[in-house]
Amino acid sequence: EPEVTQTPSHQVTQMGQEVILRCVPISNHLYFYWYRQILGQKVEFLVSFYNNEISEKSEIFDDQFSVERPDGSNFTLKIRSTKLEDSAMYFCASNLDRSSYEQYFGPGTRLTVT
Amino acid sequence: DAKTTQPPSMDCAEGRAANLPCNHSTISGNEYVYWYRQIHSQGPQYIIHGLKNNETNEMASLIITEDRKSSTLILPHATLRDTAVYYCIVRVPMDSSYKLIFGSGTRLLVRP
Numbered sequence: 001e002p003e004v005t006q007t008p009s010h011q012v013t014q015m016g017q018e019v020i021l022r023c024v025p026i027s028n029h030l031y032f033y034w035y036r037q038i039l040g041q042k043v044e045f046l047v048s049f050y051n052n053e054i055s056e057k058s059e060i061f062d063d064q065f066s067v068e069r070p071d072g073s074n075f076t077l078k079i080r081s082t083k084l085e086d087s088a089m090y091f092c093a094s095n096l097d098r099s100s101y102e103q104y105f106g107p108g109t110r111l112t113v114t
Numbered sequence: 115d116a117k118t119t120q121p122p123s124m125d126c127a128e129g130r131a132a133n134l135p136c137n138h139s140t141i142s143g144n145e146y147v148y149w150y151r152q153i154h155s156q157g158p159q160y161i162i163h164g165l166k167n168n169e170t171n172e173m174a175s176l177i178i179t180e181d182r183k184s185s186t187l188i189l190p191h192a193t194l195r196d197t198a199v200y201y202c203i204v205r206v207p208m209d210s211s212y213k214l215i216f217g218s219g220t221r222l223l224v225r226p
Contacts, residue, residue, distance in 0.1 A: 004157070031211045043158060043201065043216040048208065055210045091157050098211055101146075105157035 002026045004106035006092050012112045013082055021077045021109045023092030032075045033093040033103065034067065036060070043091065049075065082113045117141065117204040118217035125223040132189040134220050136202030139183040147178060148203040148214060149187045158201065158216075161187065192224045 005024045013019050025032050034046040047057040049067050057065075066078045075094075079086055092106040119137045126132040138147060146165050150158040162169055162176045164185070169176045175188040189196055199219040205212050 033213070035214075037155075042218050043152075043214075045213045045215065048211055048213060050210050056208045056213065089155060093157075095211070101163055102160045103214060105150075105159070107157045108155065110155075 002104075004092055004094055004104050006090075006106040006109050008109060009107070010110045010112070012114065015084060015113055016081050019079050019082055019111065021079075021090050021092075021111070023075045023077075023106055024073055025075055025092065025094035026096075026104055027073070029094035029096050029104075031095045031097070032067075032069070034077045035091045035093060035105075037089045037091065037108075038085075039088070046077075079111075082111075084113050087111055087113045117145075117206075117215050118202040120200075120202050120217050120220045122218065123221040123223070125225055126192050127225050128194055129191055132192040132196065132222055132224070134187040134189075134200050134202075134222065135184065136186070136217065137184045138202070138204055141182055141204055143182075144207055146205040147176070147182075147185050148205050149174070149176065149200060150203060150214075150216075151198040151200045152219070153198040161200075163205070192222075194224050194226060196222065197224045198222060 007022045032049040035043050037043045047061045048055045064080045068076050089108045091108045093103040095103045146163050148163040149161040152158045162174050164176045178185045199221050201219045202217045204215045
């Protein structure tokens, strides 16, 4: 069964450093998302991406964040200058088209900012 | 923009039905109710969704009240592997797609 994959599974970085979280969505999917989950809290929507551009972003997704689909298979989330409060689990998700009912989630990347 | 409220925890005996409630009193007419579950901080896993009618699939049943202000997820014969956090979610349409607004989740413990 096709699945969304994410690398690395765990990333430790120092405050102020840049990090790039990588995702490979399901191959024929057209819509891509990032969500995050701070430890013990609920899953929060960050950004959606379609047709090589951001279609919607939340208040959390400020100028420190960016997304890119550099090569037609990978989908990346970059945090330019990490803060302690960016420590969280980051989930990538994708769905086939606008009407498809299921968003498929990856296993997540745990980001720890020290 | 909290759209759903759920009890923080529940338990049930293995083999019995687990009934997980959710309130979504501010849901809009074009917003679907979804349920996902999360086992051990893995990625959320889709269970079921519905708009107005009750739905059933191989995993669960979803009962939505007529006024759409609440719903119940039913796992008909819970097993130990169903121990997880269950999220009641509202699917909000956007210009070109949709986003999922997660609730706080119910931690379900299935007892042997």
